[in-house]
Amino acid sequence: MSIEVNQLTKRYGEQVAVNSISFEVRKGEIIGFLGPNGAGKSTTMKILTCFIPPTEGSAKVCGFDIGENSIEVRKRVGYLPEHNPLYLEMFVKEYLRFAADLGGVKKPKARVQEVIELTGLVREQHKKLKQLSKGYRQRVGLAQAIIHDPEVLILDEPTSGLDPNQVVEMRDLIRQLGKEKTIMISTHIMQEVEAICDRVIIIDKGNIVANDTLDNLRNKDNASFAVRIQFGSAISEQDLKQISGVTQVLKTGENQWRIEGNIPELRQNVSHFALANNYEVLELASEKNSLEDVFRKLTGNVGNI
Amino acid sequence: MWVIYKKEIRSFLSSLTAYIVMIVFLMITGLFMWVLGGNTVFDLGLSSMSVMFNIAPYVFIFLVSAVTMRSFSEEKRLGTLETLSTRPISDLGVILGKYFANITLVVFALIPTLIYYFSINELGDPKGNIDTGAMWGSYFGLVLLGAAYTAIGLFSSAITENQIVALILSMLLCLTSYVLLGMLGDIKWLESIGKSIDWFGLDYHYYSLSRGVLDTRDVVYFLGFSAMFIWLTKLVYESRKW
Numbered sequence: 001m002s003i004e005v006n007q008l009t010k011r012y013g014e015q016v017a018v019n020s021i022s023f024e025v026r027k028g029e030i031i032g033f034l035g036p037n038g039a040g041k042s043t044t045m046k047i048l049t050c051f052i053p054p055t056e057g058s059a060k061v062c063g064f065d066i067g068e069n070s071i072e073v074r075k076r077v078g079y080l081p082e083h084n085p086l087y088l089e090m091f092v093k094e095y096l097r098f099a100a101d102l103g104g105v106k107k108p109k110a111r112v113q114e115v116i117e118l119t120g121l122v123r124e125q126h127k128k129l130k131q132l133s134k135g136y137r138q139r140v141g142l143a144q145a146i147i148h149d150p151e152v153l154i155l156d157e158p159t160s161g162l163d164p165n166q167v168v169e170m171r172d173l174i175r176q177l178g179k180e181k182t183i184m185i186s187t188h189i190m191q192e193v194e195a196i197c198d199r200v201i202i203i204d205k206g207n208i209v210a211n212d213t214l215d216n217l218r219n220k221d222n223a224s225f226a227v228r229i230q231f232g233s234a235i236s237e238q239d240l241k242q243i244s245g246v247t248q249v250l251k252t253g254e255n256q257w258r259i260e261g262n263i264p265e266l267r268q269n270v271s272h273f274a275l276a277n278n279y280e281v282l283e284l285a286s287e288k289n290s291l292e293d294v295f296r297k298l299t300g301n302v303g304n305i
Numbered sequence: 306m307w308v309i310y311k312k313e314i315r316s317f318l319s320s321l322t323a324y325i326v327m328i329v330f331l332m333i334t335g336l337f338m339w340v341l342g343g344n345t346v347f348d349l350g351l352s353s354m355s356v357m358f359n360i361a362p363y364v365f366i367f368l369v370s371a372v373t374m375r376s377f378s379e380e381k382r383l384g385t386l387e388t389l390s391t392r393p394i395s396d397l398g399v400i401l402g403k404y405f406a407n408i409t410l411v412v413f414a415l416i417p418t419l420i421y422y423f424s425i426n427e428l429g430d431p432k433g434n435i436d437t438g439a440m441w442g443s444y445f446g447l448v449l450l451g452a453a454y455t456a457i458g459l460f461s462s463a464i465t466e467n468q469i470v471a472l473i474l475s476m477l478l479c480l481t482s483y484v485l486l487g488m489l490g491d492i493k494w495l496e497s498i499g500k501s502i503d504w505f506g507l508d509y510h511y512y513s514l515s516r517g518v519l520d521t522r523d524v525v526y527f528l529g530f531s532a533m534f535i536w537l538t539k540l541v542y543e544s545r546k547w
Binding site: 046049050051052053071072074075077079081083085086087088089090094098099101102103104144148 | 384388390392395
């Protein structure tokens with residue numbers, strides 16, 4: 001086990017940030033740590049990286065207790081904090097060298113060069129950190145996290161604030177690193193989880209509400225099916241609700257509807273309904289039940305994302 | 306610890322802080338020693354550096370506070386404290402690295418003033434008539450004093466992420482420990498315990514050293530003073546864990 005969390009609780013005064021959560025991450029897994037803002041993702045990550053101690057409970061990283069063997073844990077963990085703090089006055093190479101020295105890297109010079117190449121910083125390596133764009137700063141943040149070749153990477157919202165190209169590049173990098181390392185990334189972007197994670201842990205208000213693989217989550221009973229349809233003429237909502245299996249009907253535009261239901265045959269049923277009543281159908285498409293829906297259901301924020 | 310030390314020294318050099326501190330210190334002590342204030346070497350006609358050693362503690366209050374104010378405040382503000390304290394290095398290692406880097410700066414600020422020593426040595430009548438022992442004692446005292454100020458400065462900086470607050474707090478604490486305690490000891494109705502209050506002041510031990518007698522009690526006092534503030538700094542630094 002790379003990470004073992006056992007009934008971890010963190011309270012800030014009266015407020016409970018993390019409420020007795022337990023989970024495990026196997027070696028080599030890429031875990032998506034999902035939740036709305038303020039759910040306790042960052043707090044959990046700060047505890048696992050030994051920045052703050054838990055109020056109750058315990059956690060082990062690579063077999064070492066975060067409280068008793070904090071230094072051993074830190075040797076094996078690479079951490080990219082949420083806002084990617086950097087010494088802006090430093091040069092890229094200088095900063096990575098500093099990180100390498102702190103991490104006890106044997107051949108720091110060679111390792112810095114290696115990491116610069118790995119994270120695609122070759123062209124920027126002689127610049128000062130404050131001259132770098134957000135995307136490159138994020139790469140430097142990732143570079144400093146992997147410089148001491150840690151077994152576990154903890155990345156707190158690694159793609160936030162990046163432009164779409166940079167997001168894709170960042171994800172590629174993370175996926176590439178995931179071949180050798182255990183990675184835990186927090187995010188509130190579903191596509192990210194779909195793109196890179198093996199398993200997802202959803203946390204809401206300090207509690208774990210789901211801990212499963214992506215496919216299982218989608219196909220669980222909380223899953224739903226949706227159909228997008230556009231008719232050639234006006235249809236009453238009441239009629240649509242009569243279709244078997246329909247649970248919800250939403251008007252999305254002029255003669256456009258989103259029909260949600262709880263049976264896989266929803267699309268056929270809708271189609272039969274249109275044919276039977278001789279309605280003109282301009283468009284009909286099945287909407288894959290997305291993780292977003294699952295997420296909204298589990299975190300109780302339906303229609304409010 | 307030495308990794309932090311190296312990084313701090315580099316940042317002193319690259320941010321011009323080091324040069325400014327050296328120049329300002331040399332300039333102010335030089336002005337008072339040779340030109341301004343009616344207490345110059347020429348006015349007094351003494352071949353002694355006491356003018357500099359009297360003014361230096363006050364200049365240091367300002368300079369050391371100004372240099373140390375960013376030590377932790379800036380890391381807090383930038384958030385780099387989070388990356389720093391999740392690396393395999395102890396909290397004390399971080400603090401001591403910064404502490405020794407700042408002391409190094411103090412020492413380097415003092416080195417150029419050796420010119421004054423050689424000048425006075427040459428000007429003396431007869432030549433070379435200067436109390437070398439007292440001078441080395443004073444230099445030693447100044448380094449220890451600088452170390453004590455540094456510890457105060459680090460503590461102030463650890464408390465807040467606002468550098469100005471850190472600066473003012475540090476200057477206040479330095480001033481209190483250097484002069485105000487001594488002044489307190491002079492108050493009439495505190496006469497009975499005046500001596501003991503004096504003893505707690507930094508100036509008492511500084512002047513004791515500047516006589517050129519290396520009294521271990523003074524050295525131990527200075528080291529203890531620094532250690533106390535380092536310990537307080539560690540306490541504040543770890544307060545995130547409360």
